Amino acid sequence: MKTTIYIHDSGLRHDTGFSHPEGADRLATILGLLKETPYDTLPQGKVTPAKEEQILLAHPLHYIDHIRDSIPDHGHAQIDADTIMSPGSWNAALHAAGAACSAVDDVASGKTTRAFCAMRPPGHHAESALSMGFCLFNNIFIGARHAQAAHGFKKVAIVDFDVHHGNGTDTMSRMHDGSIFFISTHQYPLWPMTGLEEDNDESVMNFTLPPGSGSEKFRSVYETKVFPALTRFAPDLLMISAGFDAHRLDPLAQINLESEDFGWVTERLCAIADASAQGRVISVLEGGYHLQALKESAAAHLRALANLKD
Ligand SMILES: [Zn+2]
16 A cells, blocks of 8 residues: 655744754654654655645635735744744645645545655644744645535545644534544643543544553554544545654653554554545544654654564
8 A cells, every 4th residue: 555755845944942842853853753763764745835725725825925924034033832833844834735735636546545744834823813832824624625615525534633622624514514523532621621531422522541550551542432423424535643742752742652552552542544434544643742752753653654674
């Protein structure tokens, strides 16, 4: 089953300033991984910047204009409590959303079956008209809506194993027509302090994990809750918000996973996609802030996604 990487150097020019956790060194780390065996065997797809009509599938025009108008001519601009932009951020944001759409196009045409979009800025915290938590546009939701609008996919599932709740994707999925199913596991309590199980409905299922949960609790929640719900929904396209900040070395959270847990969850998700979605899986990078942990976790994720042997 062919797996294609979508990565673009515009992500290296989204400069969030010295000591910001979501820095360009994250993308450089993944670029380094892709030069190593066996990851260097994975083909790279063409990343086309998102068109306005694609971003409009998730965000209103006034918000797109607001982001564009807030880009500084030089230096940095802070657009919310956590999100910093530089002159290169607009192009990076267009390519980050565009990578998800390019992957969708290639999966829809059969050019590839699986995809990993290694782009930044991340997206899952971006609300319809609000930037948040290092995110400008909600890349994965734009990709999911593009899959429906341009290619006629009926049921898209988004599984989010980033350690933070994907609040933006949650809200957008709830507001949509039920054809996009969002399932998130995340640490609670932890910023953004949303995503409680009591709010679960037909289109959104959240499962919280307390600090210190570790591999066993994480795997148990997937075995008993996430996989059965996903199997019942039977998506024709599975997308993954792949954040690697649930790793035990990550400085922003305390779920304490090992790198291999990301391989395990990816392998199981791919098996569900094999059953209902002809194997189609599109993974989109979100968080992960310890560079060595990011590298090892992304490696485990890619080995499972592409069925690579060490
Ligand atoms: Zn995160």
